């Protein structure tokens with residue numbers, strides 16, 4: 203509580219806050235106070251990281267609406283409003299008691315859904331921050347969550363999310379990956395979530411970039427590692443002039459090009475050749491006629 207006050211935030215920690223217990227369990231024994239300190243300073247550090255990203259990406263208008271998605275019990279959310287002044291900060295998590303707790307410490311919050319297609323947000327946002335959710339999602343929902351969250355951005359808005367990439371892979375003993383750079387291991391510290399919905403996920407940049415391209419999203423930056431050992435990706439909600447074609451659109455353009463070239467070689471080129479020959483003959487004829495006249 204005391205440290206929370208020093209940092210200008212509500213310092214309460216919910217008993218069910220598994221992130222706190224994770225920090226606690228890796229702290230030296232008898233060190234609850236140290237764990238509380240590490241929890242709050244870690245949250246402030248991660249909020250400051252978001253503040254830096256917003257500065258670098260020129261998102262500094264007053265009254266930014268920011269959603270801390272998959273916020274847990276507000277380890278980071280409570281610091282965002284301190285770090286990004288005049289922002290309206292909302293939070294969202296799958297756990298009802300986390301949402302209730304967040305509301306009780308003054309952060310407007312709403313409940314999520316395990317199925318991205320059933321998720322609805324009460325409004326759209328200028329910034330959506332997702333720290334350590336894509337690090338846990340199965341292949342089935344990974345790309346769908348990215349698209350659903352990107353669709354909740356205001357025009358020009360930013361989706362800032364972390365992923366486990368090359369830096370974590372070293373600590374996973376460089377385990378075998380699927381050919382597209384993805385791997386999922388079921389089971390996690392959150393025993394109440396099904397291990398097929400929430401486990402441990404590693405996504406190499408080529409996988410993430412393919413998902414981004416397949417959904418026609420616009421990647422504005424990639425940092426590896428960005429926050430701790432996590433990679434950080436920043437997606438901007440842009441209009442069509444900046445959007446790259448999807449792989450399907452590229453394939454379609456390529457097919458059109460092939461058809462056009464076939465048409466050129468089979469129909470147009472012979473005509474052009476014929477035309478050139480005729481011009482050459484006419485010029486020769488005119489030349490000969492001119493010579494005969496003289």
Ligand SMILES: C[S@@+](CC[C@H](N)C(=O)[O-])C[C@H]1O[C@@H](n2cnc3c(N)ncnc32)[C@H](O)[C@@H]1O
Nearest residue numbers: 221272273274277295296297314315316333334
């Ligand atoms: C590793 S924790 C990260 C918490 C917080 N972002 C932080 O850094 O302290 C992952 C969070 O994702 C939440 N979560 C899992 N599935 C979710 C879903 N479908 N929608 C929203 N949140 C989800 C969990 O409840 C958990 O709070």
